[in-house]
Amino acid sequence: xxxxxxxxxxxxxxxxxxxxxxxxxxxxxxxxxxxxxxxxxxxxxxxxxxxxxxxxxxxxxxxxxxxxxxxxxxxxxxxxxxxxxxxxxxxxxxxxxxxxxxxxxxxxxxxxxxx
Amino acid sequence: xxxxxxxxxxxxxxxxxxxxxxxxxxxxxxxxxxxxxxxxxxxxxxxxxxxxxxxxxxxxxxxxxxxxxxxxxxxxxxxxxxxxxxxxxxxxxxxxxxxxxxxxxxxxxxxxxxx
Numbered sequence: 001x002x003x004x005x006x007x008x009x010x011x012x013x014x015x016x017x018x019x020x021x022x023x024x025x026x027x028x029x030x031x032x033x034x035x036x037x038x039x040x041x042x043x044x045x046x047x048x049x050x051x052x053x054x055x056x057x058x059x060x061x062x063x064x065x066x067x068x069x070x071x072x073x074x075x076x077x078x079x080x081x082x083x084x085x086x087x088x089x090x091x092x093x094x095x096x097x098x099x100x101x102x103x104x105x106x107x108x109x110x111x112x113x114x115x
Numbered sequence: 116x117x118x119x120x121x122x123x124x125x126x127x128x129x130x131x132x133x134x135x136x137x138x139x140x141x142x143x144x145x146x147x148x149x150x151x152x153x154x155x156x157x158x159x160x161x162x163x164x165x166x167x168x169x170x171x172x173x174x175x176x177x178x179x180x181x182x183x184x185x186x187x188x189x190x191x192x193x194x195x196x197x198x199x200x201x202x203x204x205x206x207x208x209x210x211x212x213x214x215x216x217x218x219x220x221x222x223x224x225x226x227x228x229x230x
Contacts, residue, residue, distance in 0.1 A: 004157075033217060043204060045158070045221035091157050095217060102148065102171060103219060105157025 140209030
């Protein structure tokens with residue numbers, strides 16, 4: 001079974017609109033972390049936001065927020081006021097357990113922001 | 116603060132040739148990761164180092180891939196001989212010691228094309 005599922009291969013949004021990128025995860029661990037990364041065409045993976053499994057508040061970082069629904073095992077990324085520079089691939093990733101565990105990534109969602 | 120540095124950024128080789136990638140992590144980061152990202156996929160772990168020790172190399176194809184992290188700082192990933200299926204982006208990431216967000220920071224990657 002896929003540990004991280006991103007069901008939207010591509011998303012389109014107009015500039016200044018908000019967009020939600022979906023991510024569902026599968027784990028039996030009680031302690032885990034969820035991450036979102038942005039990968040522009042240049043190739044670098046840019047960290048956006050993190051949510052710990054025990055965090056009671058949804059994470060926010062500027063225009064990025066994470067809609068964490070633990071019972072549904074979903075961790076959707078919300079980008080408010082989209083900008084042209086937001087056009088990129090977006091990856092959801094999970095770290096299971098504590099410590100130095102590796103990240104498991106989803107297949108990504110391509111976001112295109114139009115003027 | 117300098118980010119993760121990787122070189123070369125691009126490499127084109129013929130099959131059966133050897134190739135090496137170099138990574139310099141963020142200063143002070145003890146944990147170093149090598150990932151491979153195939154086209155249209157998320158990154159997948161090849162090997163993880165804690166200081167100079169390889170603690171997770173279960174996904175590294177050891178018949179042709181090797182890695183080292185001398186003195187627990189820079190790391191080199193080698194493929195010998197390369198095969199057509201090795202064409203991918205090779206990403207290096209690093210992580211500080213125990214931290215609340217345990218975020219991994221990625222380099223720009225090396226795009227390998229095997230002809």
